[in-house]
Amino acid sequence: MKLKTAFISSQVALLISFIVVLTCGAIIYQKVANHYRITQSLTDFKQVLSDTVNLQQEFSLDKDEQMLEWSKEQFDDYSQLHFALFKQVADIKIAARLLTQIQEAMRQFEQNLNKQIAIQKQLGFNEDQGIRGSFRKSIHAIQAVSQKINDQTLEITILELRRREKDYLLRWDKKYLELHKQTLVQIKVYLQTHNSELKTQLIDNLKDYDYNFTQYTALLDTMGQSSTLGVAGKNKVLSQVINERFTNLSLLLNERAKDASNQVLFITFSVTFVFLTFSLLSSFLINRRIGYGLFKLNAFISSICQSDTFSMRSNIRGDDEVTDLAKNIDNLLAHIEELINRLSLAQKRLIEDAKMASLGTMVKGFAHELNKPLGIAITSESHLRDQVEQLKHSFNQGTLQKNTLEQMILDAENCLSLMESNLNRSANLINNFKQVASHQEYDELVEFNVETFLNNLFDSLKHELDKYDVNVSVEATNGLVIKSYLGAFNQIFTILIVNSLRHGSEPNKTLNINIVAKMVGATLHFRYMDDGAGVKESLLDKIFEPFVTTKRAKGGTGLGLSIVYNLVTQRLKGEIEFQSIEGEGVCIYLHFDEVDYNLKFDEQ
Structure with a gap:
């Protein structure tokens, strides 16, 4: 899926x-x-x-x-x-x-x-209302009559009746109701024997009281004398x-x-739970597939970086985006491999072109330098031949004089001396040219003295140096001999010197070129400096890119420093740093680690 x-x-x-x-x-x-x-x-x-x-x-x-x-x-x-x-x-x-x-x-x-x-x-909601008010009114009437007739027995009995009434109404105890009834009967009996003219009124009042009180207690029983009784x-x-x-x-x-x-x-x-389980399971499978694919791709890319080859392929199989990514990486590697092959071929052509260009410059300079000593030798030989002809003519005529012979011998010695010195100089030039040209063409590992190499290089470029107002100087560790590719170093410093002459020289100003070479530990350091026109700040980030030049209108190709960079970093496995301030010249540092070197001093 x-x-x-x-x-x-x-x-x-x-x-x-x-x-x-x-x-x-x-x-x-x-x-x-x-x-x-x-x-x-x-x-x-x-x-x-x-x-x-x-x-x-x-x-x-x-x-x-x-x-x-x-x-x-x-x-x-x-x-x-x-x-x-x-x-x-x-x-x-x-x-x-x-x-x-x-x-x-x-x-x-x-x-x-x-x-x-x-x-x-x-x-009745109070003592004066309803049935309660009625029986209270009746009993109060009886009390008033008893007081009026001054019947203390009746009055005491009425008080007793009232006490039983209150005891029952307060305690809701049946015994008090029975005592109340007994007292009421006593009052009735007593009133039957009473001789007062108010007897009838007392009996009526007592009947009203009994009726109302009985009704009152009955209604209380209905309503409930306590919270557990009645309604x-x-x-x-x-x-x-x-x-x-x-x-x-x-x-x-x-x-x-x-x-x-x-x-x-x-x-x-x-x-x-169901949907989260499905989601988590899907996420787990996705992460597992992506993680496995990324781990494998990471290991694959690491192996590519370690092996420094782009011919390897991932070989990841499947039917998902990870496989598509692996296929795209494989296609990209194939494309990169093809581009690298093209670039390698182009680089080889550029290096060969640079070799031929520098060799042509050297041949031109060599011819120019060789022409002077050979011209002097030919002139001396021609002068010596004229002197010999004169000597033969005077000898045949018999007019040869001693002072003439001595002068001719002195001239002959001078001519021979000039011929010998200039022929020796020509022989040295030829030997130097053969050495440099041979190593530039075949570029094998050889031992060479750094200081001698730089001085010979300036000599071979003397025809170029003579065109400019320039001072050159070399500072190298005395007797420093290294084993490396002489042709590569010759190309590097030839390009740097020619660039300084063509791009750094300014009218009415002497150009100073200085090369310093020294060993620090097992690392060979070169410092190349000139005080010419320098490079614009906008070009510093891309100075080593191919075809970057400010002299394209005057025939510049912009390949010089690119070739130098490739030779230093790839051929010689070194590092290069370029520094420049416009108007104040350039400073180039070359560093080569683990150089096979020794110090050899000429015996006196």
Whole structure:
């Protein structure tokens, strides 16, 4: 499979995983938000439910006339929150059923509470209202009559009756009610025997008191004398039922929200796990293939760099982009190999052309230099021949004189001396030329004295030097002999000297050329300097590139320094540095490591 296809599939899987996570996250957020809303509604409902149920306790503690109004407002609030919560959980059958049951219990609770309020309204919200006010009014009338007739027995009995009444109403103990009834019977018996004209009024008042008090206690029993009795007891049971159902409702909603969240999380995890596993597996296979291919290509390129050959091939097989890359690298290597072959051929041609050019320059200079001593020798020979002819003529005529013979002998000696010195100079020139020309053509490893080589080179270029106002100097370690390619060094310094003459010389200014050669350790250092026109800064970065010249209009080819660079770095395995400031000349450093050298001194 193509790496691109696998990569796209992996990215699609990651995208799907991301979308699934976002979608499930949105669902979870919606679930959580919905649960939060339900929880908030549940909290509000719990609060209003608690406040509504607490109405029973509040009514039991404080029987206020406004309780009916308060309860109505409270039940209205409850109904609103119940309706809102029911709408939120209507799709949950059990929750809706629990809310319905709570509503039914609350409806019964409300009826019971309203019934208690109605009973309390009959009983009276204070001592002067309702049935309580009636029996209190009757007993107070009896007390007033007893005081009026000054009947202390009746008055004491009435006080006893009032005490039993209060004991029962405060303690809700049946024994006090029985004592109350017994006291009431005693009063009735006593009034039957009473002789006062107010007897009938007292008996009527006592009947009213008995009737109202009996009705009062009956209604209290109906309403509930304590929180566990009567209608109040029913509401207590209902409040417990309501609280239990609300607790169940709360637990149900929380469990359902938890289950829903867990379900969504499980689905999210499962789907994400599947797609992430696919994505990771694809990524692993892609990385493995790319890594293996890159490692192999890296090793292949390293072997190319170490072997310094471009004929090797990667041999990576497959049907993906790594294989395509390997094939492209192989094609590039083949192209580079072809270019290198072309460049090698071109370089060889350039070097041969440079050799021939420098050899032609040397031949021209040699011919020019050889012409002088040979001309002097020929002139001396011609003069000597004329003198011999004169000597023969005087000898044949018999007119030869001693002083004439002596003068002729002196001239002959001078001519022979001139001929000998100039012929020797010609022989030296021929030997130097043969040596340089031979090494330039065949360029084999030979031993040569560096200082002598440089001096001979300047001598061979004397015909060029004579055309310019130039001073040359050589500073070399005395007796320094190296074993290297003499022809290459001859080409290098010939090109450098000719470049200085043709590009560095300026009108009305003497050009100074200085070459320094010395050994530092096992490294041979050359410093070539001139104080000519120098090179523009814009050309320094490309000075060794082929065909870079400022004299193209005057026949310059721009190949000189390129040939020098190739000879130094490839033929001689050295390094070259070029420095120049325009108007102040050039300075070129040549460094050759691990040179086979020794010091040889001429014996005196």
